Amino acid sequence: MSSDAQTQPLDVVVVGAGFAGMYAIWKLRQSGLRLKVIEAGSDVGGTWYWNRYPGARCDITSMEYSYGFSEALQQEWEWTEIMAAQPEILSYAQHVAERFDLRKDIDFDTRVTGVHYSDDTGLWEITTDNGREYQARFCIMATGCLSVPNTPVIEGQETFAGEVYHTGNWPTEGVDFSGKSVGIIGTGSSGVQSIPVIAREARHLTVFQRTPNYNLPANNAPLPDDYQTKIKTNYSAVREAQRHSQIGVSEFSRGLGGLGSYPEPEEEILRTTEEERQRVLDEEGFEAIRRYNDLALSPEANEMACDMFREQVARVVSDPETAEGLMPRGYPYGCKRPVIDIGYFETFNRDNVTLVDLRRGGIERITPTGVETAQGHFEFDVLVYATGFDAMTGALLRMDIRGRGGRSLAEHWEHGPKTYLGLQMSGFPNLFTVTGPGSPSVLSNMLVSIEQHVDWISDCINHLDQKGASRIEPDPDAEEAWVRHVFEIADGTMLTSESCNSWYLGANIPGKPRIFMPYVAGVGVYREICDGVVADGYRGFEISAG
C-alpha cells in the first residue's frame, strides 16, 4: 500500500502519463482532488515517449495537435515544423510537465497490473509490478489507444541472432544502423515513416510488406511565420472550431497539410475523362487522389482513384516489378487511417533497398540470419518489427481489471468492447476510460478528444461530490444502445468494408473480435451528445450513494 493510500484513500488514480494523464493532473487539481498518476515509463509523453523510431512524426499540424487548456502555454510554445517530429513533441510534453509541475503527482517506472473494485469499501484497489498499491474512489484509464506493441508470432523468431527492435518500443538511446543490413516487417505508418530514414543510414534495407497503403505526401515544411501568427492571434477561435469539427482540426489550418487540413474535395471523379485524370496526375501526383468527393460512397469512383494512385506509383518507382509490388489492390482508399509519408516511394529507387512483396509468398519463418519466405531467404543483421499495436483495447485488457462482483473486463468485452459513450462500462463503477472504444478517439485529433473526455470526467466527479453521491456507472441498456449506435453509423461505410483489415476493426490481431471500435460521427456531434447526457441529469447513468 502506498504510504498515502494506507492512511487515506486517494480521490483519483490515473493510469498513464501521456497527454491524457498529464492533462488529468492539471484539471483535477483545480477541484482540489487528491490524485496520483501511475506510469510505466520513466517520464511523461506516452505514445511520444515510446515511439522514438527514426522518422516518427505526427500526422496532424502541431499548432492544432497541442493542448488548448492554457492560453499562456499555447502562446509561448514555438513549433518549428508544420507537423512536428517525435523529439519535438516529447520536448513539448516535458515542457508542459515542468511548466505545471506535473511530475510530483506521477509515480514513474510503475506498471499497473491489477485494478479491482471492492464491493465492501466501494474503492478501487490498484496493484503494480513493483509492489506499490493504491486505493482510490475513482480510477481513470489514460492508457492510450496505441500503447501495446503487436509483435506477431512467427516461427523461429527467438532464434534470430542479431539485434531486434519494435518501432513502438524504441530504445531511448536510439539505434545506429550505419554499416548494417536491416530487415523491417510492416509498412503501416511506422514502417512508412521509418523506412526512408533507415534506408539512408543502413548498408542495406529489406522491406517485408504484406499490404501496401494508399500513402499521401506529408507536405511537411518549416512552420510558416504567417500561419503561426494567424493561429496564435486566433487561438481561442481555433480551439472552439476544433471542438465542433469532424476530426478536431479547425478550418484555420485548411490547405496546410496533415490529416484534417486538406482542402475540401470538390470534384466527382465519375464525371472526369481519362484525359483530365492524366492531366491531374501530371500536376498533383499522389495528391490527385484527394481532390475527388465521390470516393467514400461509390466503389466504382474509389477504384478509379485507386487506378490513378497505382499509375503514380509506376511513374515514381523506376523498377516495374518493384512498382507493381508497391501498388495497393483489393481494398478501397480511405478504409484505413491514411498514412502520410516523406519520400517513401522514392526510397525504393535506391540501390540499397529491396522490397519483398509478401503477397507473392509470405513469411514462413525467422531464422538465425534473416527471414525465410516462399520467395527465398533474406539475410540481415538487424530485425525491426513495424507491426503495429493491439489498438484501443490492448492496454486495458492486459491489466486485470475487475468490477462489481469480481467480474473481469475481459469477460465483459468477450465479444468486443462495450462502453457507454466510450467513457464507462456497466459493472465498473467510477472507472473511466479516456478516448476509449465507442468515442471518436483515434479518428480524431487526440489532444482535442483527450481534453473533452478529461473535462467531462472531472465535471462528473465534481457533480457526484456536490450531490453527496459516491458512485456512477452506466445502465446496461444505455450501454447496449450505445454499442449498437456506434456500430450502426459505421456499418455500410468503407471503414467496415469486408476487404479492409484495419486496426480500427481489431483485424490486425489474430483472435480479436472484428468490431469497428471508434465512433465515426465526429468530435462535434459526439461532444453535443455527451453534453446532452449531462444536461438530462446524466441520462443513461446510474448515480447512487453508499
Ligand code: NA7
Ligand atoms: P499498423 O498500421 O497496424 O501497421 C502494421 C504493419 O505491420 C502493417 O503493414 C501490417 O500488414 C504489418 N504486419 C503485421 N503483422 C505482420 C506479419 N505477421 N507479417 C507481415 N506483416 C505484418 O501499425 P503502425 O505502427 O504502422 O501504425 C499504427 C498507427 O500509429 C497509425 O495508423 C498512426 O495512427 C500512428 P497488414 O496491413 O496487416 O497486412
